[in-house]
Amino acid sequence: MKMLINVAENVVADALRGFAAAHPELTVDVERRVIVRRGAPYEGKVGLVSGGGSGHEPLHGGFVGKGMLDAACPGEVFTSPVPDQMVRAAAAVDSGAGVLFIVKNYTGDVLNFQMAAELAEDEGVQVVSVLVDDDVAVTDSLYTAGRRGTGATLFVEKIAGAAAEEGAPLDKVAALARQVNSASRTFGVALSACSTPAKGGPTFDLPDGELELGVGIHGEPGRERRAMMTSGEIADVTVEAVVSDLNPDGPVLVLVNGMGATPLLELYGFNAEVQRALAERRIPVARTLVGNYVTSLDMAGASVTICQADEELLRLYDAPVSTPGLRWGC
Amino acid sequence: MKMLINVAENVVADALRGFAAAHPELTVDVERRVIVRRGAPYEGKVGLVSGGGSGHEPLHGGFVGKGMLDAACPGEVFTSPVPDQMVRAAAAVDSGAGVLFIVKNYTGDVLNFQMAAELAEDEGVQVVSVLVDDDVAVTDSLYTAGRRGTGATLFVEKIAGAAAEEGAPLDKVAALARQVNSASRTFGVALSACSTPAKGGPTFDLPDGELELGVGIHGEPGRERRAMMTSGEIADVTVEAVVSDLNPDGPVLVLVNGMGATPLLELYGFNAEVQRALAERRIPVARTLVGNYVTSLDMAGASVTICQADEELLRLYDAPVSTPGLRWGC
Numbered sequence: 001m002k003m004l005i006n007v008a009e010n011v012v013a014d015a016l017r018g019f020a021a022a023h024p025e026l027t028v029d030v031e032r033r034v035i036v037r038r039g040a041p042y043e044g045k046v047g048l049v050s051g052g053g054s055g056h057e058p059l060h061g062g063f064v065g066k067g068m069l070d071a072a073c074p075g076e077v078f079t080s081p082v083p084d085q086m087v088r089a090a091a092a093v094d095s096g097a098g099v100l101f102i103v104k105n106y107t108g109d110v111l112n113f114q115m116a117a118e119l120a121e122d123e124g125v126q127v128v129s130v131l132v133d134d135d136v137a138v139t140d141s142l143y144t145a146g147r148r149g150t151g152a153t154l155f156v157e158k159i160a161g162a163a164a165e166e167g168a169p170l171d172k173v174a175a176l177a178r179q180v181n182s183a184s185r186t187f188g189v190a191l192s193a194c195s196t197p198a199k200g201g202p203t204f205d206l207p208d209g210e211l212e213l214g215v216g217i218h219g220e221p222g223r224e225r226r227a228m229m230t231s232g233e234i235a236d237v238t239v240e241a242v243v244s245d246l247n248p249d250g251p252v253l254v255l256v257n258g259m260g261a262t263p264l265l266e267l268y269g270f271n272a273e274v275q276r277a278l279a280e281r282r283i284p285v286a287r288t289l290v291g292n293y294v295t296s297l298d299m300a301g302a303s304v305t306i307c308q309a310d311e312e313l314l315r316l317y318d319a320p321v322s323t324p325g326l327r328w329g330c
Numbered sequence: 331m332k333m334l335i336n337v338a339e340n341v342v343a344d345a346l347r348g349f350a351a352a353h354p355e356l357t358v359d360v361e362r363r364v365i366v367r368r369g370a371p372y373e374g375k376v377g378l379v380s381g382g383g384s385g386h387e388p389l390h391g392g393f394v395g396k397g398m399l400d401a402a403c404p405g406e407v408f409t410s411p412v413p414d415q416m417v418r419a420a421a422a423v424d425s426g427a428g429v430l431f432i433v434k435n436y437t438g439d440v441l442n443f444q445m446a447a448e449l450a451e452d453e454g455v456q457v458v459s460v461l462v463d464d465d466v467a468v469t470d471s472l473y474t475a476g477r478r479g480t481g482a483t484l485f486v487e488k489i490a491g492a493a494a495e496e497g498a499p500l501d502k503v504a505a506l507a508r509q510v511n512s513a514s515r516t517f518g519v520a521l522s523a524c525s526t527p528a529k530g531g532p533t534f535d536l537p538d539g540e541l542e543l544g545v546g547i548h549g550e551p552g553r554e555r556r557a558m559m560t561s562g563e564i565a566d567v568t569v570e571a572v573v574s575d576l577n578p579d580g581p582v583l584v585l586v587n588g589m590g591a592t593p594l595l596e597l598y599g600f601n602a603e604v605q606r607a608l609a610e611r612r613i614p615v616a617r618t619l620v621g622n623y624v625t626s627l628d629m630a631g632a633s634v635t636i637c638q639a640d641e642e643l644l645r646l647y648d649a650p651v652s653t654p655g656l657r658w659g660c
Contacts (some may be wrong), residue, residue, distance in 0.1 A: 002521040002633060004596040006560045011599060014561070018601030022586075057594035108357070139385045145332065191332040211332065230336045231344070256352075261419040261591035264387035265407070266334040269341060271348030288352040292622070297593045298630070302334060328656045 251271025296306025388655025
């Protein structure tokens, strides 16, 4: 498997150096692996911190900036960051208004963020943690007890980030983050496996002519394998999986997310089928976002996230955001 | 080759339907294949129109919006749009201030935009065309007489778009577009071939363990094949190719562009090496953009574009832009 890298051991450090060069508006500590919004901490503002294994870019480092995260902690590829990174990030963004940890539900992340929260509290930083567990495909998967955290992370970070930017207090920001997670569901499909630099090849076998329904963002097994389907058939399975679990009774935000290697041309075509499948179920769509946001290295495939959004969530979703990976209104 | 599509014949129409659903701020004529900025024509504003084969998304449709293009005409995959599309686009965006056609240098595009310019002039629309031919790899390639037009298209559309947004007249906007093209050079590298829906598989063979230096955005042959290289070695070859051709004597804009299937993590790591290679040649970097902007379906690899930018070009590059694929400052 050919990769555009030097050596596998340095992939994350190299990427952080290149990220720092492209984004002088952020403070990137390459050695300690913390990305912080320039100017943080902001007086009176709740600090938002997230992080997780690398390989899902632009998540999370690409979502640091005005109206979203104050800091991100990238781990090794598909490996949780360590508590030291999170403690450092919390200290860097706490203005005294407290810090929200946004944690995708993987065992390593959960344990490390929990330890970091305790350490940060010892240093006088008030921390509240919110778990993201939106993936309906399976429970108790590889690396996870309960449901996995995937695409809804974008909605949680965007909406909680907008509330924090407006000056909402920690309990309100945390409640909103939990509300977004509760109102969100995701289902993903892989057309190919992803290859990690450390392994140098595919992390699982997916035979020619088959796809994996319900795949995780590290290539974890999903619900089943089937013979290759059309975009319309995949949209039907995917939309049915999220809608039947959430049962939305109002407008939804939709994220049609590429896993990494699927061309934007195909993602937009898939979006047409997702919209059709939602319309058939009489589910109104308030906003749609299409692109590569929560990726799995070079995996081909896509996931669909829906989030039932009341007027307040919609207003916060539409609020200005300025990060490397998501930007509008400013 | 598995693809997230229904049938190959409908890929572009399906994508346009999905694009329209995600971007209600644009007017998408799916049947006639024209994407127009809502509200166009804008009184007194020069209209910018571009287009080309599909498969390079977000180019060009993703660059329609405030501060960039007024309209785009997507052709079939890797196939020029037809003159009818361009004439329709020109009519839709002409306020009487004239229209600029931005044409990548491929024989089909050049001929069809030329015919469209004549037809539009017959209808009373003043048209000036500007050719983009920035790819230093080869001359007289497959589909092209002269150099190919690739990554610099983004800089041309961004900078000319900013000037038009400010109210610059047609001759000034065209002169700026030509200046940007003259000041830009690109060189691309493929780690894998791309697969078109029509063919259903790779458009060329690239053996395991080899890469193609100087590849075109349709997989056209480059300068040579070599055994796989490190990111640092690839950056050296790529930067040397563009710098030795342009010989910049001032700050440059840098685009580190993914071909489609290369993870963002790798692109950022590659950027670190590109910056190192530029610094070794004492070339100051004014701005850096990293991401998938001028793609080749699911090709793995990257291209580097540099554009020597005086203060005026830099000011226009930094000006607000709001499109699906590029957005800042508004």
